[in-house]
Amino acid sequence: MLEEHLFRREAGRMVAALTRVFGVHNLALAEDVVQDAFCRALEVWKARGVPENPSAWLMTAARNRALDVLRRERTARTLAPDVPVAADAVDDAFAAHTIRDEQLRMMFSCCHPRLPAEAQVALVLNVLCGFGAAEIAAAFLVGRAAVEKRIARGKKTLAGARRLFDLTDAEFAPRLDGVRRALYLLFNEGYHGAGARAVRAELCGEAVRLTELLLEHPPAATPATHALAALMCLHAARLPARTDAAGDLDPSGAADRAAWDARLVAAGLAHLERSAAGTEVTAYHVEAAIAAAHASAPSVAETDWATVVPLYDRLMAIAPSPVVALNRAIAVAERDGAAHGLEALHAIADRDRLAAYPFYAAALGELELRRGDRKAARAHFGVALASARNAAERRFLARRLAACGSAERVANDHTPTPSEASNS
Numbered sequence: 001m002l003e004e005h006l007f008r009r010e011a012g013r014m015v016a017a018l019t020r021v022f023g024v025h026n027l028a029l030a031e032d033v034v035q036d037a038f039c040r041a042l043e044v045w046k047a048r049g050v051p052e053n054p055s056a057w058l059m060t061a062a063r064n065r066a067l068d069v070l071r072r073e074r075t076a077r078t079l080a081p082d083v084p085v086a087a088d089a090v091d092d093a094f095a096a097h098t099i100r101d102e103q104l105r106m107m108f109s110c111c112h113p114r115l116p117a118e119a120q121v122a123l124v125l126n127v128l129c130g131f132g133a134a135e136i137a138a139a140f141l142v143g144r145a146a147v148e149k150r151i152a153r154g155k156k157t158l159a160g161a162r163r164l165f166d167l168t169d170a171e172f173a174p175r176l177d178g179v180r181r182a183l184y185l186l187f188n189e190g191y192h193g194a195g196a197r198a199v200r201a202e203l204c205g206e207a208v209r210l211t212e213l214l215l216e217h218p219p220a221a222t223p224a225t226h227a228l229a230a231l232m233c234l235h236a237a238r239l240p241a242r243t244d245a246a247g248d249l250d251p252s253g254a255a256d257r258a259a260w261d262a263r264l265v266a267a268g269l270a271h272l273e274r275s276a277a278g279t280e281v282t283a284y285h286v287e288a289a290i291a292a293a294h295a296s297a298p299s300v301a302e303t304d305w306a307t308v309v310p311l312y313d314r315l316m317a318i319a320p321s322p323v324v325a326l327n328r329a330i331a332v333a334e335r336d337g338a339a340h341g342l343e344a345l346h347a348i349a350d351r352d353r354l355a356a357y358p359f360y361a362a363a364l365g366e367l368e369l370r371r372g373d374r375k376a377a378r379a380h381f382g383v384a385l386a387s388a389r390n391a392a393e394r395r396f397l398a399r400r401l402a403a404c405g406s407a408e409r410v411a412n413d414h415t416p417t418p419s420e421a422s423n424s
Contacts, residue, residue, distance in 0.1 A: 011130030123154035233268030234291035
């Protein structure tokens with residue numbers, strides 16, 4: 001829907017400009033003005049049609065509304081005494097370069113070290129991306145009340161600061177780490193689709209957009225930030241092929257490199273090359289290198305698993321987790337065979353933390369199916385199906401479970417490899 005897409009794209013820019021006008025302690029007022037401008041747009045556009053430049057229309061509406069508010073003398077004294085009640089001051093707040101800088105400052109402010117990571121991500125989605133509490137709750141599989149609490153806590157922290165984070169602050173570098181982590185978590189939530197849908201491409205898109213904004217600020221355009229951009233682009237390139245027309249997980253599509261977004265693959269590889277500057281190797285670097293190995297291979301069968309497995313070993317040394325170990329085990333299976341992959345899966349430390357993650361049991365099922373043990377595979381797929389997090393996962397796992405009861409191949413005569421199933 002055009003209006004929803006516009007709101008997603010413009011909400012954060014408008015809030016950033018209005019926060020500069022009103023002050024961060026009046027963030028709620030800035031959000032009210034944005035909502036007012038958007039409601040006005042719906043009303044006018046319904047009667048007159050969408051203007052040639054809807055973004056400019058929205059910005060002008062927000063600017064005019066901000067002037068109306070500031071011209072009320074009593075309000076002006078309490079809102080922003082350091083901002084003159086003059087059109088040129090408001091115009092400066094709405095200038096493209098100012099909006100970019102204010103968005104960056106807002107991003108760094110949302111990632112305050114006193115806030116837990118989940119509150120940071122919720123705040124970024126709400127303030128900079130225009131997502132409501134109900135949408136965020138659906139994406140993260142948590143209650144709306146919990147999300148509202150996270151957002152309220154975050155906004156209270158912002159208001160307490162009385163100003164947005166200064167990009168020249170001595171704490172810029174430590175805060176940059178937090179910003180990258182929040183954007184990484186945001187992308188993962190979209191890519192792995194724990195919510196009502198198998199994939200939330202809009203979350204991935206917002207994470208990519210904000211990372212690109214980060215790269216426009218030279219002090220933030222570090223090798224680690226380029227590595228983060230690389231892994232996002234390389235994974236986002238696969239989004240068109242991860243689901244079919246019905247929104248179901250599609251392993252055969254994931255294997256079809258022709259369906260991947262070539263532009264994003266090229267952008268990811270370019271960012272990966274730029275990330276090689278310096279001596280630091282972060283988890284983002286290693287994840288991007290793994291994604292590049294997949295993107296550079298003509299097919300799953302031609303993937304250089306001899307390179308991928310050591311990369312996962314490196315990632316386990318930098319940022320160990322059961323999920324990383326799961327992906328490493330799948331790569332081992334592709335390189336050395338199903339039996340070795342099963343050994344690696346059973347050897348995962350803290351694998352009990354994967355009990356609610358359906359693709360651990362699914363990986364066991366795929367490897368048992370590859371070995372020809374349909375009974376064991378059926379049991380594992382049953383466990384995976386019971387822990388599916390959305391309807392798309394349930395349908396996908398139900399098909400895999402059904403495949404265990406028949407000697408025939410899966411639909412489209414394609415039996416996904418464990419790596420395809422996991423990546424889906």
